[in-house]
Structure formats: C-alpha cells, structure tokens
Amino acid sequence: MANPVLVEVTRGGLVESRHRGALAVVDADGKTVLAVGDVARPVFPRSAVKALQALVLIESGAADRYALDDKHLALACASHSGEPAHVDGVARMLAQAGLDASALCCGTHWPVSQPAALALARTGAASALHNNCSGKHAGFLCAACAMGVEHAGYWRPEHAVQRAVHAALEDMTGTVLSPDRRAVDGCSVPTWAAPLQNLARALAKFGTGQGLGPERGRAAARLRLACGQNPWYVAGSGRFCTEIMQLLGTRAYVKTGAEGVFCGALPELGLGIAVKCDDGAGRAAEAIIAAVIARFLPLQDSERSGLAHLLRPTLRNWNGIEVGALRVTEALA
Amino acid sequence: MANPVLVEVTRGGLVESRHRGALAVVDADGKTVLAVGDVARPVFPRSAVKALQALVLIESGAADRYALDDKHLALACASHSGEPAHVDGVARMLAQAGLDASALCCGTHWPVSQPAALALARTGAASALHNNCSGKHAGFLCAACAMGVEHAGYWRPEHAVQRAVHAALEDMTGTVLSPDRRAVDGCSVPTWAAPLQNLARALAKFGTGQGLGPERGRAAARLRLACGQNPWYVAGSGRFCTEIMQLLGTRAYVKTGAEGVFCGALPELGLGIAVKCDDGAGRAAEAIIAAVIARFLPLQDSERSGLAHLLRPTLRNWNGIEVGALRVTEALA
Numbered sequence: 001m002a003n004p005v006l007v008e009v010t011r012g013g014l015v016e017s018r019h020r021g022a023l024a025v026v027d028a029d030g031k032t033v034l035a036v037g038d039v040a041r042p043v044f045p046r047s048a049v050k051a052l053q054a055l056v057l058i059e060s061g062a063a064d065r066y067a068l069d070d071k072h073l074a075l076a077c078a079s080h081s082g083e084p085a086h087v088d089g090v091a092r093m094l095a096q097a098g099l100d101a102s103a104l105c106c107g108t109h110w111p112v113s114q115p116a117a118l119a120l121a122r123t124g125a126a127s128a129l130h131n132n133c134s135g136k137h138a139g140f141l142c143a144a145c146a147m148g149v150e151h152a153g154y155w156r157p158e159h160a161v162q163r164a165v166h167a168a169l170e171d172m173t174g175t176v177l178s179p180d181r182r183a184v185d186g187c188s189v190p191t192w193a194a195p196l197q198n199l200a201r202a203l204a205k206f207g208t209g210q211g212l213g214p215e216r217g218r219a220a221a222r223l224r225l226a227c228g229q230n231p232w233y234v235a236g237s238g239r240f241c242t243e244i245m246q247l248l249g250t251r252a253y254v255k256t257g258a259e260g261v262f263c264g265a266l267p268e269l270g271l272g273i274a275v276k277c278d279d280g281a282g283r284a285a286e287a288i289i290a291a292v293i294a295r296f297l298p299l300q301d302s303e304r305s306g307l308a309h310l311l312r313p314t315l316r317n318w319n320g321i322e323v324g325a326l327r328v329t330e331a332l333a
Numbered sequence: 334m335a336n337p338v339l340v341e342v343t344r345g346g347l348v349e350s351r352h353r354g355a356l357a358v359v360d361a362d363g364k365t366v367l368a369v370g371d372v373a374r375p376v377f378p379r380s381a382v383k384a385l386q387a388l389v390l391i392e393s394g395a396a397d398r399y400a401l402d403d404k405h406l407a408l409a410c411a412s413h414s415g416e417p418a419h420v421d422g423v424a425r426m427l428a429q430a431g432l433d434a435s436a437l438c439c440g441t442h443w444p445v446s447q448p449a450a451l452a453l454a455r456t457g458a459a460s461a462l463h464n465n466c467s468g469k470h471a472g473f474l475c476a477a478c479a480m481g482v483e484h485a486g487y488w489r490p491e492h493a494v495q496r497a498v499h500a501a502l503e504d505m506t507g508t509v510l511s512p513d514r515r516a517v518d519g520c521s522v523p524t525w526a527a528p529l530q531n532l533a534r535a536l537a538k539f540g541t542g543q544g545l546g547p548e549r550g551r552a553a554a555r556l557r558l559a560c561g562q563n564p565w566y567v568a569g570s571g572r573f574c575t576e577i578m579q580l581l582g583t584r585a586y587v588k589t590g591a592e593g594v595f596c597g598a599l600p601e602l603g604l605g606i607a608v609k610c611d612d613g614a615g616r617a618a619e620a621i622i623a624a625v626i627a628r629f630l631p632l633q634d635s636e637r638s639g640l641a642h643l644l645r646p647t648l649r650n651w652n653g654i655e656v657g658a659l660r661v662t663e664a665l666a
Contacts, residue, residue: 001506002335002353009613011377011516011517011524012515012517012526013513013516014375014377014514014516015528016376016377016516016613017592017593017610017611017612018611018612018613020353020611020612021334042347043349044344044345044349045345046507075463106651106652106653107650107651107652107653109651110447110451114443114450116452117447117450117451117454118443118450118451119454120451121451121452121453121454121455122454127655131651145484180346181347182345182347183344183346183347183349183656183657184344184650184654184655184656185650185656186650187650187651187652188650188651188652188654190386191344193345193347254444259342259349259350260350277350277612278350278351278353278612279350279351279352279353279610279611279612279614279617280342280349280350280614281612281613281614283614303489317440317517317518317519317520317521318440318441318442318464318519318520318521319337319439319440319521320440321517321521323516323517323518323519324516329576
C-alpha cells in the first residue's frame with residue numbers, strides 16, 4: 001500500500017511534484033492520536049533524535065562536570081548551519097573537556113548555510129567543526145571523558161558512549177533495536193531504525209517526562225528547555241527548526257533529520273510527533289510539521305500568522321517572482 | 334493510481350527512501366516502446382528541453398550571424414555549473430551580439446558547483462553569468478538581436494523569441510500548449526507542461542530529425558552534435574549529463590531539468606526518453622536515465638563499466654564510508 005500524498009508542490013496552475021509519506025502523533029502512553037500512512041515500518045530517524053542521543057551527555061555527568069551551558073546543550077542536539085557562533089560554541093565544548101577539533105570524527109563539510117560557507121571561503125577553510133553534527137559529536141566526546149573511557153572510537157557501535165545511546169533509544173522508543181536495524185549515519189555514528197509510532201512516543205516521553213525515571217526525566221527537561229530557549233543554536237539563521245521555536249518557544253520542540261524525517265513534541269498536549277517523507281524530501285516534512293502544529297496546538301493570532309509562511313511556503317525564483325507553493329493535502333486535514 | 338516506485342535508496346540493510354515516477358520511451362512516429370506509470374499527465378519539463386528552446390537560436394540565423402561556435406551552442410542548451418569557462422563562454426556569446434551581462438534577466442545565483450562557488454567567493458561575487466541558465470538566456474538574446482526585435486523583455490511569453498520557442502515546442506511535442514499549461518521557470522522564462530509521451534517523442538524527433546522540416550532538422554542535428562561533442566559545457570565537472578556524454582559521445586543525448594525531470598535521446602535507435610520523478614528528486618531521475626540507457630543501448634564492456642557508478646550510485650558519508658546506495662526497481666526491468 002502506497003503512503004498517501006501529504007504535500008503537493010504547485011507551479012502556475014498545476015501540481016508539479018508530490019510527496020508521499022507517513023506520520024504519527026502519539027502520547028507518552030503510546031496512545032495514537034493521529035496516524036497517516038504506514039507508521040509501523042522501521043525508519044532511520046537520522047538527526048531527528050539528536051536530543052535523545054544527547055541524554056547520555058547529561059546522564060554521564062559530563063554537562064555538569066564540564067560546565068556546559070544551555071547553548072552548548074542546544075548544540076549537542078543540533079544540526080547547525082556552521083555559522084561562526086555555532087563553530088565557536090562547539091570548539092568551547094571540546095575545550096571544556098580538554099579536547100580540540102582533532103578529536104572530532106564527524107568528517108568535514110562546508111557550512112550548510114551558503115552565506116556562512118562563502119564568508120568562510122574568503123578567510124579560511126572548512127573543518128570538522130563546521131560539520132552540522134559537530135555539536136552532537138562534541139557531546140559524545142564530553143560524555144566519553146566524563147565516563148572515564150578512551151574517547152577515541154567514540155562513534156563506533158561497540159564504544160561505551162554508543163552503547164549508552166543505544167540503550168537510551170531503546171528505552172525511549174520502547175522497541176528492541178537489534179543489529180539488523182542499524183546503519184551508519186552521515187557523520188559515522190550508528191542510526192537505528194524504529195517505527196514512526198515508536199519515535200513519536202519517544203518524543204512524547206521526551207517532551208513530558210512521563211514514563212521516564214527521575215534522572216532521565218530531568219535530563220530530558222534540561223535538553224528540551226535548552227533547545228526551546230536557544231533555538232538559533234539548534235539549526236541557524238532562517239532555518240525551519242529555529243523559526244518554529246523562535247515563534248513558539250518551549251511550546252513546540254521540533255528537530256529535522258536527513259531523508260525527510262522530522263520529530264517533534266507538543267509538551268502541553270502530551271504529544272510526540274514523527275514524520276517520514278517516503279522520498280526523503282525535507283521541504284515536505286517541514287510543511288507537515290507546521291500543519292500538525294497548526295492543527296493541534298492552540299495558537300494566538302500572532303503565532304498563527306507567524307506560522308503561515310512555514311505552513312504554505314511560497315516558491316520564488318531567482319528574480320523573486322512567485323512561481324508556486326507547497327501545500328499539505330486533505331490527507332492531513 | 335500511484336506511479337510505481339522506480340528507485341530505492343538503501344542504508345545498511347534497509348530501504349531508507351523510495352522514489353516514484355513515470356517514464357516514456359517513444360520513437361519519432363509516436364510509437365511507445367516503454368511506458369511506466371502515468372505518461373499522459375502534463376509535466377513541466379523545465380530545463381530538460383533547453384535544446385528544444387535553443388532551436389530558435391539556430392533558426393533565427395543568430396548562431397551564424399554572431400559566429401557562435403559549438404561550445405556556445407552547448408551552453409545555450411546547458412544547465413551549467415558556473416565554472417570559469419562556462420561563465421567566459423556566456424560572456425563571449427553576449428559580446429558577439431554586442432551585448433553584455435546587464436542584458437541577462439535570468440537572475441543571479443552562486444555557481445551550482447560548490448568548488449566553483451567557494452573559489453569565486455575568494456576573488457569576486459556572483460552575477461547573472463553564473464546562473465545555470467545564463468547560456469540559454471544569452472541564446473535568447475542573440476536570437477532577439479538576429480530577429481531585429483527589441484531584446485528587452487525577451488523572457489516574457491508575449492515576446493517574439495518566446496512565441497517562437499512556444500511554436501517550436503508545440504511542433505516538437507505534437508501537442509497544443511495552451512496558456513493553462515504555462516508557468517514561470519526558475520529563470521523567469523515560460524515553462525510549458527506536456528505529457529511525458531509527447532516529451533519523449535519530441536526528443537526522438539530531436540535525436541533523429543525524423544518528422545522535422547529540413548531547416549529544423551539541420552538545427553536539431555547541429556545542437557545535438559554541439560552537446561555530444563562538448564559535454565562539459567552542457568553541465569560541468571562531475572555532473573551526470575556531462576559524464577554520460579563523455580562516456581557515450583553522440584550516442585546518447587541527456588539533459589536534466591529541475592524537479593526530477595530528465596529528457597534524452599538514443600539517435601541510433603530512433604528513441605526519445607522522458608522521465609519525471611513524482612517528488613522532484615534529481616538523484617532518482619539520473620538513475621532511471623542510466624537504467625534506460627543500459628537496457629536499450631548496445632554497450633561495449635568499457636561503456637558498461639563506465640556506466641555502473643551512475644546506474645547504481647554508492648552513497649558515502651563525510652568520512653568516505655559507504656553507507657548505502659541507489660538502485661532501480663523491477664518496475665524498470
């Protein structure tokens with residue numbers, strides 16, 4: 001059974017492209033509030049669960065031991081744009097644990113932000129610090145140091161840090177993440193496939209603390225507040241995750257992952273959200289998340305108007321002419 | 334009816350993303366050799382028909398009058414990467430007609446090639462010449478000058494150049510392209526939606542000259558040879574279109590368009606090809622084109638091995654680790 005078309009891309013008077021996918025909105029007890037498409041098929045959450053991967057950073061004692069502030073914690077949960085303050089923040093995280101960029105094993109790429117990449121090219125060159133995952137990796141390195149284990153190889157599945165991350169993901173999703181569910185992420189750490197309904201439940205637990213032990217509950221709350229209060233550090237200038245949390249603060253936690261995945265939480269409603277576009281399209285996943293927020297979260301007029309351009313993004317060409325738009329379909333209504 | 338899944342993206346042992354779409358392989362008489370999915374639905378061909386849009390450049394007499402060489406003609410058919418020789422070639426085209434970059438109305442963007450963009454940032458800034466469509470626009474401007482009409486506004490549907498392009502597209506596709514089929518392309522010129530079966534037939538006519546008058550047939554042959562013999566000018570370093578034509582020369586003409594469209598021709602077989610990925614994914618459209626070539630065109634061993642990495646591209650992460658692959662499905666077998 002094909003998943004339904006969730007987002008249409010129009011050009012002129014016609015639909016130019018169509019994005020199919022699935023989404024689950026679930027509470028912390030696992031009760032499904034909304035399920036569209038196949039929510040039982042395992043999906044690699046990629047970077048959309050960075051905040052769950054970062055639980056280990058808190059629970060290992062590293063965040064306190066190395067005096068990481070909330071911006072550092074937001075960076076540990078981030079797919080950042082590689083803008084200067086992101087890079088400086090990650091370098092600082094490493095320095096607090098007595099490390100530097102040479103310890104990072106995420107690989108090097110130029111900043112996701114084109115303005116940041118072009119500005120960097122004028123004065124320097126890309127390093128692993130500019131990798132959008134460098135904050136997550138710095139968090140893993142801090143955790144390794146606090147755990148008193150050799151930090152080299154921190155990205156391997158058998159390393160103590162990744163074993164702790166794996167256990168946290170199993171606990172949060174309520175699923176067994178067996179080795180056949182494991183693949184290698186873009187930054188080389190393991191990514192574990194789980195059904196959307198389980199990912200959504202994990203996010204509901206993350207957003208509310210329900211179903212978590214006291215230590216894990218405190219760690220989740222600390223990370224969630226760090227992200228909601230420092231949304232620029234979770235993504236960057238003009239990015240969807242940043243704009244949503246700048247608009248709604250801690251009322252909505254949202255996080256993108258590669259290949260059209262998105263996770264989110266609406267704490268006051270006790271809900272978690274997980275989205276996967278079949279084709280991997282981030283533009284469609286963003287519109288779906290905006291639609292879920294607009295549907296479920298009571299919004300003030302200013303919040304609703306601030307959300308409008310994310311809910312129905314206009315497409316403009318290189319001359320600024322409006323050429324089309326994205327719109328969610330009735331499958332989401 | 335959903336179009337079938339044509340390409341799967343794997344990660345580890347699982348399928349991570351899926352691309353649906355349709356394709357038509359048709360001869361110049363309109364006889365269908367292969368049709369998968371809905372080939373009757375109108376599709377915006379975007380840049381995949383730049384060579385058809387460039388017929389007017391030849392037929393207006395502009396190519397001869399302004400002594401354009403085959404590299405210039407390839408640039409007129411190109412979505413180029415904005416590398417220095419692309420930019421220089423377009424500037425030369427404009428100079429031959431007594432114009433300069435200020436006449437271009439395609440808008441400005443940084444080079445599609447990240448290395449070219451970063452190198453440019455170190456020494457200068459992007460201009461309209463770096464827009465991937467600048468060669469097409471330079472061709473329109475040359476045509477306007479040769480036609481003796483005011484070149485300003487050459488991108489508007491009512492301008493003589495775009496009316497001539499529209500007539501050429503109707504002739505080549507064998508369809509009426511009414512105003513409700515028109516939208517604005519990324520570079521502001523009109524794009525006209527036509528069914529894949531008609532686009533494929535247009536490419537078969539372009540590739541063979543069959544069904545064309547003598548003047549149009551000569552123009553098509555000249556453009557096809559210019560592209561096949563100068564494939565770097567049609568796209569750029571490491572780009573799919575360039576690699577295919579570097580490998581197969583004039584045996585295969587291929588051209589990408591935005592939003593997952595691809596057109597091609599296999600002249601020795603008399604066939605035209607048109608592909609649309611429903612979701613707009615270029616990566617999948619490329620794999621489909623490679624699969625169609627591998628299926629229909631008799632290949633030498635060296636050609637087959639040269640095609641392998643385009644037919645089943647390996648996905649590597651920022652550390653060079655193989656994390657997955659693209660593969661075409663049995664729907665294409």
